[in-house]
Amino acid sequence: MDDGTIGGAGDPWREAELAGFLLPEQQARLHAHGWLTMLAPRAAGGAELPLPEVVRLEEEIAATDGSLGWVVTLCAGAGWFAGFLPPALARGIMATPGVCLAGSGAPTGFADIDGDDVVITGRWDYASGAPMATHFTLNAVLRERGEVLRDEQGKPRIRAFIVPARHVALEASWQAIGLRASASHAYRLDGARIPASHGFTIDAAHATADGPLYRFPFMALAYVTLAANLLGMARHFLALAGPLVAARRQHGSGVPLGEVPAVAARLALAREELAEHCTALYEVLDRAWDAVVRHTLADEAGLQRVSLQLVDTCRRTVDSLYPYCGLQAAREDAEINRVWRDFHTATQHALLLPD
Structure with missing residues (x-):
């Protein structure tokens, strides 16, 4: 770093x-x-x-x-x-200069099969890094001759595609309180014709590259990488909160807040819990990776569980300490306020909903 x-x-x-x-x-x-x-x-x-x-x-x-x-x-x-x-x-x-792939997982568009091509139309939200993207990934419902294609259960068939940015129109839709520089804007395709070979299936059985990385379960990868982001932001918040708490004084007594036993205990507990759940996350991740390297199955359920437990701990850490940080933490131009807003925006990801 x-x-x-x-x-x-x-x-x-x-x-x-x-x-x-x-x-x-x-x-x-x-x-x-x-x-x-x-x-x-x-x-x-x-x-x-x-x-x-x-x-x-x-x-x-x-x-x-x-x-x-x-x-x-x-x-x-x-x-x-x-x-x-x-x-x-x-x-x-x-090999594209400045290559950057952005995209969205929601199947909010259609891919009409036309010979060896597909014609893609739709709108997708929340493509982080959109302004710098050279390519966009998306999920689309497959159609042929105007009819939605369906699987054995009668559900619409969905396929992932990658398209060059020249086919994409960005919409400046990102108005969240935090992660503002992520520029997670929406994007639109209006009848973009691309080769059907730009479609792909995210599954180890369909990997075209060798190596354990492409045998690792997609959802487990998603949970653990998102949880790591929340952990990093929570650590940043905790590092900034400590000095602010130490600088404030308890109303009435004038005792520094950091010396008030209940507040000191809260700070210590926050650090301990964060460290404990961080250790648990990486222990399960390391075991899962070793399993995939050995061509055995990763503990997907375990990774999801420890990821969500860590996210819950991060939420409690940030929210329990924020009231002790004073008005400095409420200033929009303060670093700790930006971290607080970024953190709470990130927690809104659909995969991170609390049980």
């Missing part, structure tokens, strides 16, 4: 938030580190790093800045799909 000042002197993350996107120098640093291609196959030009290494790195990036971590995680995750594309297509995409 860097020293936390990727954008230069001052507070580049505040500047990125005000701009509503990662600044050009921040984007350049992402590409220089190769973070956006770290899950793509080596044979296609990616780094194909072991997943435990990637998840730990994503935690550290998110601890630097929430929007940065979110863009890296979501765009690197889309780059993982290169392991399920035809190899020649994957190599061509990864």
Whole structure:
């Protein structure tokens, strides 16, 4: 990792938030580190790093800045799909200057089969990193001659596709309170014709790249990478909260809040619980990765469970300490306020709903 000042002197993350996107120098640093291609196959030009290494790195990036971590995680995750594309297509995409894959998982469009092509029409929300994307991934309902194709259970058939950014129209729809620099805008395709070979299936049985990374279960990968982002942001919040709590004084007594036994105990408990659940996450992840390397099954249920437990702990940590941080934490231009807003925006991801 860097020293936390990727954008230069001052507070580049505040500047990125005000701009509503990662600044050009921040984007350049992402590409220089190769973070956006770290899950793509080596044979296609990616780094194909072991997943435990990637998840730990994503935690550290998110601890630097929430929007940065979110863009890296979501765009690197889309780059993982290169392991399920035809190899020649994957190599061509990864060779694109400044390659960045963004996208959305909701099947909110249609792909009409027309010979060897598909014609895609629809609108998709929440493509983090959209302004810097060279390609977009999407899920679409398959149709042929205007009729929705259905599987054996009668459900619409859904297929994933990757399309070059030239086919995409962005909509400036991202108005969230946090993760503002993630620029998670909507995008639209209006009858874009692409080769049917740009479709792919996200399943180990359909992987086109060798290696354990493409045998790892997709949903388990999604849970653990998102949880790592929340952990990084919660760590950042806790690091900023400590000095603010220490600087405040208890009303009436004038005793520093950090010396009030109940407050000191709350801070200590927050640190202990965060460390405990962080350790649990990585222990289960490391075992799951080792299992996949050995060609056995990963503990998907266990990874989902520890990921959601960690997210719940992060929520309690942030929310229990926020009231002790004073009005400084309520200032929109304060770093801790940005971290608080980023964190709570990230917790709204559909996979992270509490039980």
